[in-house]
Amino acid sequence: TxxxxxxxxxxxxxxxxxxxxxxxxxxxxxxxxxxxxxxxxxxxxxxxxxxxxxxxxxxxxxxxxxxxxxxxxxxxxxxxxxxxxxxxxxxxxxxxxxxxxxxxxxxxxxxxxxxxxxxxxxxxxxxxxxxxxxxxxxxxxxxxxxxxxxxxxxxxxxxxxxxxxxxxxxxxxxxxxxxxxxxxxxxxxxxxxxxxxxxxxxxxxxxxxxxxxxxxxxxxxxxxxxxxxxxxxxxxxxxxxxxxxxxxxxxxxxxxxxxxxxxxxxxxxxxxxxxxxxKGLAKPRIAKQIPLPPPTPAVSEEEELKEFRPADGFKVNLFVSEKLGVENPLTMRWDAEGRMYVACTWTYPHLKPGEIPNDKIILLTDTDGDGQADLSTVFADGLNIPTGLEIANGGVYVGQSTDLLFLRDKDGDGVADERKVVLSGFGTGDTHQAMNSFTWSPGGELFFCQGDGIESRVETPWGVSSLYQAGVYRLRPGRLELHGLLDDFMGPGNPWGVVFDDWGQSLVVDGAGGVSYLTPASIPAKHRLRLGRIGNPGGYCGVEMLNGRNMPESMRGQFVINDFKSNTVKRFELQPDGSGFKLDWCEPVLKSSHRKFRPVDIRMGPDGAIYVADFYNNIICHQDDYFRDPTRDLHHGRIWRVTYKKNPLAPKPAFAKASTGQLLDMLKAPERWTRQQAKFELSKRRVSLVSDMADRWVRRMNTNEPNYSRNLFEALALCATAEVPSQQLIKRALASDDHRVRAYAARIAGRWHDRLANTYELLELAANDSHPQVRLEAILSCGQISHTSAVQLAAQSVTRHSRDKWIDYAFTQAVRHQERFWMDGLTEGTLDFADDTDSMLAVFERGGSSKMLSRLMALAKSEKIKPDGLPGIYKGIASLGGPAELRQIFEPDFHLSTTSQEAAW
Structure with a gap:
């Protein structure tokens, strides 16, 4: 009408x-x-x-x-x-x-x-x-x-x-x-x-x-x-x-x-x-681009360079500045050709009324290899505050607004001509907390963060994935599986960075709340349990692990982290502490006395140098600065390159032209970037053969080689990246002398649980390992598989071996997250603790003793309970209940059948 x-x-x-x-x-x-x-x-x-x-x-x-x-x-x-x-x-x-x-x-x-x-x-x-x-x-x-x-x-x-x-x-x-x-x-x-x-x-x-x-x-x-x-x-x-x-x-x-x-x-x-x-009376109105305000005062790149104080033995040079279009850089990554992609924003903090967003990804090339970009192309425009960026599978993943995009240059001209939405429904309740800090795990999972002002609800072929308030997302792109970790602000309040050590153990850093050991929170649980931190608070934004031949040997395996508030690139190292780590701070890698130096991203480049994205601004707080503060800088940005003067840089690999054997040997490279790119390239080549290829590569090695464990880890990570399960590599890794390899094997066994023949037996081995970190990973895997008895295996691990706060955290979340499976198992009689009272009590206690007792009492009187499930139910009541409950279950009127009464006795 x-x-x-x-x-x-x-x-x-x-x-x-x-x-x-x-x-x-x-x-x-x-x-x-x-x-x-x-x-x-x-x-x-x-x-x-x-x-x-x-x-x-x-x-x-x-x-x-x-x-x-x-x-x-x-x-x-x-x-x-x-x-x-x-x-x-x-x-x-x-x-x-x-x-x-x-x-x-x-x-x-x-x-x-x-x-x-x-x-x-x-x-x-x-x-x-x-x-x-x-x-x-x-x-x-x-x-x-x-x-x-x-x-x-x-x-x-x-x-x-x-x-x-x-x-x-x-x-x-x-x-x-x-x-x-x-x-x-x-x-x-x-x-x-x-x-x-x-x-x-x-x-x-x-x-x-x-x-x-x-x-x-x-x-x-x-x-x-x-x-x-x-x-x-x-x-x-x-x-x-x-x-x-x-x-x-x-x-x-x-x-x-x-x-x-x-x-x-x-x-x-x-x-x-x-x-x-x-009605045919007019033509469409085309919105006009809203001009930017005039530039604010800024020092030259040369002047800013003079105010840096690098660590002993390091030097700094400018890789690129606003002169090649890099303004307000948010994040940077490299493709397999060694070209840098930089996400830049002019829209932040918010679109102006009627404005069409036109943030860009700038493609930069260092054509002569002198450590400075000299060619710039707009790879993609029309973006809306692209806070996430990673590269793989022949294209660029971009996080912006509500969408995870995939951009591809199909004709090789350096400009994206294909743009598709991979997933959507990510929250935008606060643009400085939207999905950010994309990073690949060693096994090809895309991790990214969101802050406490964000709510994401995303439809996937596996069901709806939600992440309420602050947390970390884990995406397996090949399967389009998306898992929300630390749901409802269980950890950092404004996370801006996830990083992995060389063995797959992960950390997450917070813009205000410090550094946390992320691995124990690998279960996408909704039970709210706070994750402790191991590093003190700061203005953290971006984190990376130092690796490669250019870095001093004493620093390899340490971490660098941006503190934009103090204009510093800090450094820390991890020390083993039970199943996890403790953190020790070291001398910073880079300091600046220039207050507009705002490091917001940090990565190891293909050449083995450290690259630092400098947002270059005097405005640093989202909420407590004026929305349209006239001093907000929209015209400047720099990326700095930090190298160690005494060591050589890494050579440039030719991934596309390399043979399969050459690519496999690149998995031995000291530079993580090279290893990751080799895995991506191998994953594109005859995927069905990846498992056999990786297994043969490992079998040809001498197990006494100094880097055998490292190579075995990378072979398993290659199969994970390609999403091609390898039973043989899992078994080989679980038998490794290096607990770090065994821990990773326990993780991947859980990830492949629906595609391996004997996941339970593999995890049983890991759950009883001599090293607590291996047992931690086994418990985390048990918390993510649908096997009815997985919770029993996790419980046996914590009751038969030593435990610490990280194992307790993982076990609690495993019990809570898998409750729907093991409660069904109790009801149907497929989960039988038999005489293992310690394991049963451990599960019920972590499930919430008082709540569990009420549920068990209700189940005992339910018509849904199967006869085979009654003994387990009554064992639970006997273990958790007091005199009142025990009297109740021995009263004839309590039972619906003689079978129930006999089970109670």
């Missing part, structure tokens, strides 16, 4: 459908004389149980007197919504048939809220699960049996609420997805046409005549998204809403709140343009 306001709700498919604009353009064109308006409230990982527009912190209620947007009903009323189009059910179907009942109840409640008094409701079913193009992704088609039940439930519930139901599941002929789950980018037009056809809208010419309208719709949606789902929500409506960044207190310097208030006017103007374009 005239002047309808149509609201969209749904998960990732709806988010991307709105971003593509195809469905909205079709509806706008069809009803152009009625001038409808469209509002998007969709959010990645939305379900009938929880909607991002409602549950994201502070959105509904605000904080400290600053009102939020209100609940769903309030938002719909304020938008004057008359029509709601909703698509949900696919994420919920991962719960299987057991979840249908709760789904029906929740969808009934949600549809009632959406209908309100007189709104029209249109319910879109999910599309079917499909087989992914990548064989390492799960085949989701087997879930369609369950999904059909959810679709049928949606149909019935929609009918109950007099809603129009659009069936996109049954008789689906087209292939819409590439990952088996989400509508592929090149299918959004077809997807929109299919929905429109179900609504009675047919367009034989598709989008041939709608190019201008599609452009205008996308522009309007961009403005709406920046208003309704803005970055820095924490500063707008959250617990930072009264700090200088949010309120401002100087004339002519707007606050973030002032600027947000300007966006509705821009949306109104964009909608007028959409309406005019739909």
């Amino acid at each position: 005239k002047d309808d306001v149509v609201v969209f709700l749904g998960g990732t498919d709806m988010v991307r459908a709105q971003r593509s604009g195809h469905l909205e353009a079709l509806l706008t064109s069809e009803f152009r004389n009625d001038v409808p308006r469209f509002r998007d409230l969709s959010w990645e990982a939305d379900t009938v149980f929880a909607l991002g527009t409602e549950i994201d912190r502070w959105r509904s209620g605000g904080f400290r007197g600053i009102k939020g947007l209100g609940n769903l009903e309030t938002q719909l009323v304020n938008l004057k919504a008359t029509v709601v189009i909703v698509q949900l059910g696919k994420n919920e179907a991962f719960a299987g048939v057991e979840g249908v009942g709760k789904f029906v109840e929740a969808s009934d409640k949600l549809f009632g809220r959406l209908r309100g008094e007189d709104r029209q409701l249109i319910v879109l079913s999910p599309t079917p699960f499909e087989n992914a193009v990548d064989s390492l992704y799960p085949d989701l088609r087997k879930r369609n049996v369950d999904l059909k039940r959810y679709v049928n439930a949606l149909r019935v519930t929609a009918n109950d609420h007099q809603a129009l139901f659009v069936d996109l599941f049954n008789d689906a002929e087209e292939t819409f997805t590439s990952n088996g789950l989400h509508v592929a980018p090149d299918q959004h037009a077809s997807f929109a046409l299919k929905i429109a056809a179900a609504l009675g809208i047919e367009r034989e010419d598709g989008f041939d005549a709608l190019g201008d309208l599609l452009f205008s719709v996308r522009e309007k949606h961009r403005l709406w998204f920046d208003y309704w789902r803005p970055a820095n929500w924490k500063c707008l409506f959250g617990d930072d809403n009264r700090r200088v960044f949010s309120i401002g207190n100087q004339k002519n310097i707007p606050s973030i709140r002032d600027e947000r208030d300007q966006i509705p006017g821009l949306i109104d103007a964009a909608e007028l343009n959409v309406a005019a374009v739909a």
Whole structure:
């Protein structure tokens, strides 16, 4: 009808459908004389149980007197919504048939809220699960049996609420997805046409005549998204809403709140343009690039260089500056050719009203090998505060805004011509805490961080992965598995760096809270248990391990860490401490007396030198400096190169031209960068043969070689990078004389648990190892596999061997995270502690003794309990309970059967 306001709700498919604009353009064109308006409230990982527009912190209620947007009903009323189009059910179907009942109840409640008094409701079913193009992704088609039940439930519930139901599941002929789950980018037009056809809208010419309208719709949606789902929500409506960044207190310097208030006017103007374009009365309005403020005063590169004080034996030179386009550098990495990629931002800390983000990745080449860049190319632009950057698989991974992107240069001209969204739904509640500090593990996992102002909810083919507040993400790109570690601020509050030692043990550093040993937190548990730190606080941003032939031998294996507050690159080393480490500080590698030197990233380059990204700014606090402080520097940036004068630099490897044998020998290189690139290159070559190739390479070695353990580790890490399990290498590594290799083997055995023949036996060996770090890794693996008895194995490890705080941390999280498996095992009788009372008590205590006792008492009286499960239940009650519980289970009236009574006795 005239002047309808149509609201969209749904998960990732709806988010991307709105971003593509195809469905909205079709509806706008069809009803152009009625001038409808469209509002998007969709959010990645939305379900009938929880909607991002409602549950994201502070959105509904605000904080400290600053009102939020209100609940769903309030938002719909304020938008004057008359029509709601909703698509949900696919994420919920991962719960299987057991979840249908709760789904029906929740969808009934949600549809009632959406209908309100007189709104029209249109319910879109999910599309079917499909087989992914990548064989390492799960085949989701087997879930369609369950999904059909959810679709049928949606149909019935929609009918109950007099809603129009659009069936996109049954008789689906087209292939819409590439990952088996989400509508592929090149299918959004077809997807929109299919929905429109179900609504009675047919367009034989598709989008041939709608190019201008599609452009205008996308522009309007961009403005709406920046208003309704803005970055820095924490500063707008959250617990930072009264700090200088949010309120401002100087004339002519707007606050973030002032600027947000300007966006509705821009949306109104964009909608007028959409309406005019739909009627053929106007052309699309193209947003103008907002000019940067004039440069602030800065010292020259030569003057800044004079103020450095490097450690004895080191020298510093400028690698690149703003003269080659490097301004406000955030992070840097190198491709296999040795070219540097630098992510630069002019958008930070926030988009201006109406601004189209245009942050860039600059590609730099040192053509003559003199340690200075002399060729600069814009590899990618149009980015929005790209705080994460890593390179592998023939392209560049970029973290920006809500998206993890993959950029590829297909024609070799140094410019990205392919851009795809790998995953989306990452939080932007605070732009200086968004996903950052990308780094590869030795086994090809991508680790990155987020701070306490961020909430991420990401749909993957394995289900929804969420990370609430501060934590660390672990992505296995080959399988698209995403795990949130340290969920809900269990560790650092604003982490900006993950680093691995040469044996895969990991640390995470905090912008305010110090250094933490990350490995014990490798289980993606939701049980909130604080992780202690091993290093004192500082302004840390970026961390790296010193390695390679150029570094002094005494420093190899030590770590360098940026402290942007003190204008220093600090240094520390680790000392073994039980299953973990303790930290000792050493003399800094680099100091500066220049206050604008702000080291924010640090990496070992291909040549073995240390590279330091200098953000070059006098503004260092996100919340306590003015939002648009005129002294914020947007025109300068430097990258410094630090070398040790007495040692040679590393030669430049030729990965692409190297033979397989040469690449394998590169795994022996002293430079970690070379080893990592060799693993990536080998992973691209006949992947199916990687396992045999690595095993043969190791078997040809003399086990008495000085670096045999190192090479065995790299061979196993190669197979992990390629996602090709090797039973033989795991066994060989578990038999190593070096506990560090055995520990890594225990980790990889857990990672490959669903693809190895005898994971339990392998972990049993590691769980009883003589070294505590190996046992720690075994417990961590037990906490991440679905084997019913894995928790028993972990418990035996802690009850039969010495333990420390790191082992206790890992064991607690293993018990909590795997509770759904071992409780089912108790109920069904497949988990039998027999006479191992110590292990049983250890599990129940870490599971929460009082809570466990209540659950066991309830289970004993449940009809669901199988006879084989009764003995274990009563053993638990006898171990945890007191006189009252013991009296109760021996009373005849307590039992539902004589079998139960006999089991109690």
